[in-house]
Amino acid sequence: MKILHTSDWHLGQNFFTKSRKHEHQAFLDWLLDQIDQHQIDAVIVAGDIFDTGAPPSYARELYNKFVVAISQRQCSLIVLGGNHDSVSTLKESKALLACLNTYVVANSSDNLQDQLLELKQADGTVGAILCAVPFVRPRDVVTSQAGESGSDKRQALGDAIKSHYHSLYQAAIHLRDENQWDVPILATGHLTALGVSPSKSVRDIYIGTLDGFAADGFPPADYIALGHIHRPQIVAKSEHIRYCGSPIPLSFDELKFAKQVVLVEFEGSQRVSIELIDVPRFQPMAVLKGSLADIEVQLNALKDHDDPKPIWLHIEVEVQDYLSDLQQHIQALTENLNVDVLQLQRARGHKAQALTQEAKETLAELTPGDVFQKRLALEVFEGEEEQARMKRIQNQFSQIVAEIEHVEASE
Template identity: 55%
Template sequence: MRIIHTSDWHLGQNFYGKSRAVEHKAFLQWLLAQISLHQVDALIVAGDIFDTGTPPSYARSLYNQFIVDIQASGCKLIVLGGNHDSVATLGESKQLLACLNATVIPGALDNAADHVLLVADSHDQPCAIVCALPYLRPRDMVLSESGESSEDKQRKLANEIADLYQRCFAHAQAINNQQTTPLPIIATGHLTTVGASTSESVRDIYIGSLDAFNANLFPAADYIALGHIHRPQKIAKTEHIRYSGSPISLSFDELNSDKSVYLVEFDKANLAEVSALDVPKFQAMASVKGTLAEIASQLETIVAESCDQVTWLSIEVAEQDFLTDLQSRIAELTDALPVEVLQLKRARSQRQQQIQQMDNETLTELSVTEVFERRLAQEDFSEPEQQQRLERVKQQFDIVVDEMNEQLNGTAQHVEEAK
């Protein structure tokens, strides 16, 4: 019996003003090919199908078309809601999709037994039992009580989640006892676990309630397919508790980790092997850091390896001066190259140095414009809308300075006349 474990598709993501539609379409076509190649019995998507609760129409079309296309393989599809997903959006079509061998569980159900699925293979023979748990919203699990501390709320929520897992697992075991041969029991989840390595694009989902779930509280399932963390990884030094990670890089700091889905194979009821199927990179992306000279050198390497594809860039500049014309300098470096700068920022250490330097200076040593420029240098104006805001701020500053100079000149003139 084989499954593919994936998660965090984030269909419809707007990435610094760029659509990921082409990448996601290519990934879904690649995924269908893997399902056929490896004769996969079930595909588990452990949450965050969409990037927002109101995904654009093209993202819904990709999702629906994938469900239609997967039918040819005979592979069963299990879709779990994530914290980015709307329960209503995922739930509106789940009865229709059930007719297409797709089980959709958008949120917590009233009955724990309803989360437990007996999965059949392409020959309609039982091949696995899945405790299909989606993202569990705190409001669906516990009621807040007056006077509770933050620690009390976290402990109560963790206990409720652990209890739900145990009830689902007990029901799965009862179903397993009725089978002629034991089946593997698979659990799912969309949450943060203790020790998981996150990235910039991962949003905290239990703020004020639960920081991270202790992996020791998971039931003794044969495999636990997790979503929410975008870097593929094992949890608690185990082979059977894993995050598959996102199939494409959802932030520039994810470029250093390979993107994959997990092919999970069982020998009867026992976990036999977990293999990472590396997802091809469908969009060239790069993150460069250093001085302007170092960045120029890195750009030459990136262009040489780009294979005529436009590369999306994140640039972090480390310079000793304030570089008030940073935007134009970067434009000079990149205008003639097949690259597009989506993020431009100053090194954090540089911003800290600027703050320390300003602490040692007095206003009498600086002009009004220098004070203004050094304050702007501490901010990150990497987003396109932030660049527009920066230009408006500069224009307004110039107007205010001109008005103040006129008033000062007028006052000085009156003083001279009075003398």
């Protein structure tokens, strides 16, 4: 039995005004090639199929075409809902996709059978049992109690998720024993496990309730396929508990590590191998850092870039003094190059110095306006549009402070 673990596709993502449509199409075509090449029996997508709850039409089209393409192979597709996915959006086509060998688990349920899946091998026999756990929303597993503190709610949610996993796993063992199958039991999850390394594009999903899920809360499954964290990594030093990561870089800081899918192979109930397959980079991207002179040298090295797709750039410039025309400097340097500067910012050196100075001040010495202005000074607002945005932010803050002071004065 061969399982391919992927997650966090984020179909429909808009990256600094740039569409990822062609990258996602190239990835899905590449994924189909891997299915053919490795004779995969089942593909598990551990959450965040889409980037938003209301994905653009082209993102839905990519998804639907992939479902049709994989249904023409002897391979099952299991789709788990993530925190970016809309439960209703995934459910609207669930019954139809089931006819195409695709099984959608959009949300957790009291009916465990909805999350207990029998994964078939090419010969039609059961090759694995899957405890299909999507992103768990608190309302699906816990009931709020009056008078609960924040720590009580976090504890209750963590205990409820652990109990949900345990109940599913016990149901899977019962199903396996009842049928005397020599097959592995797999599990999934879309959450933040304690101790993992996220990237900047990862959105905290348990804000105010649960910061992270302890690895000892997972059941003793033979493989646990996780999603939500975009950086590939193992959890709690356990080879069989893994994040595969997102297939394309969803932020510039994700260029630091390879993108992967995970191929897990079983013989009977025994895991025989875990193979990491690197995903190609379908869009040229780069991060340039240094002084203006350093940046110019790095840009000159891109003159021979002959790919029809321009290189998307993040440029971080170290400057001693404030340059009001930094954006014009960079535009001049990149004018004849096949690049798109998507993000331009100043190095954080002077920001760190400012923060050190602020650490010596007490809040009692500062007004709310002082704190706000110091924080605003750490941001870069280049060009007329950004300057106008800064003024709007300042005006909105002033209005909020005025409203609060008016309420306090009237009490």
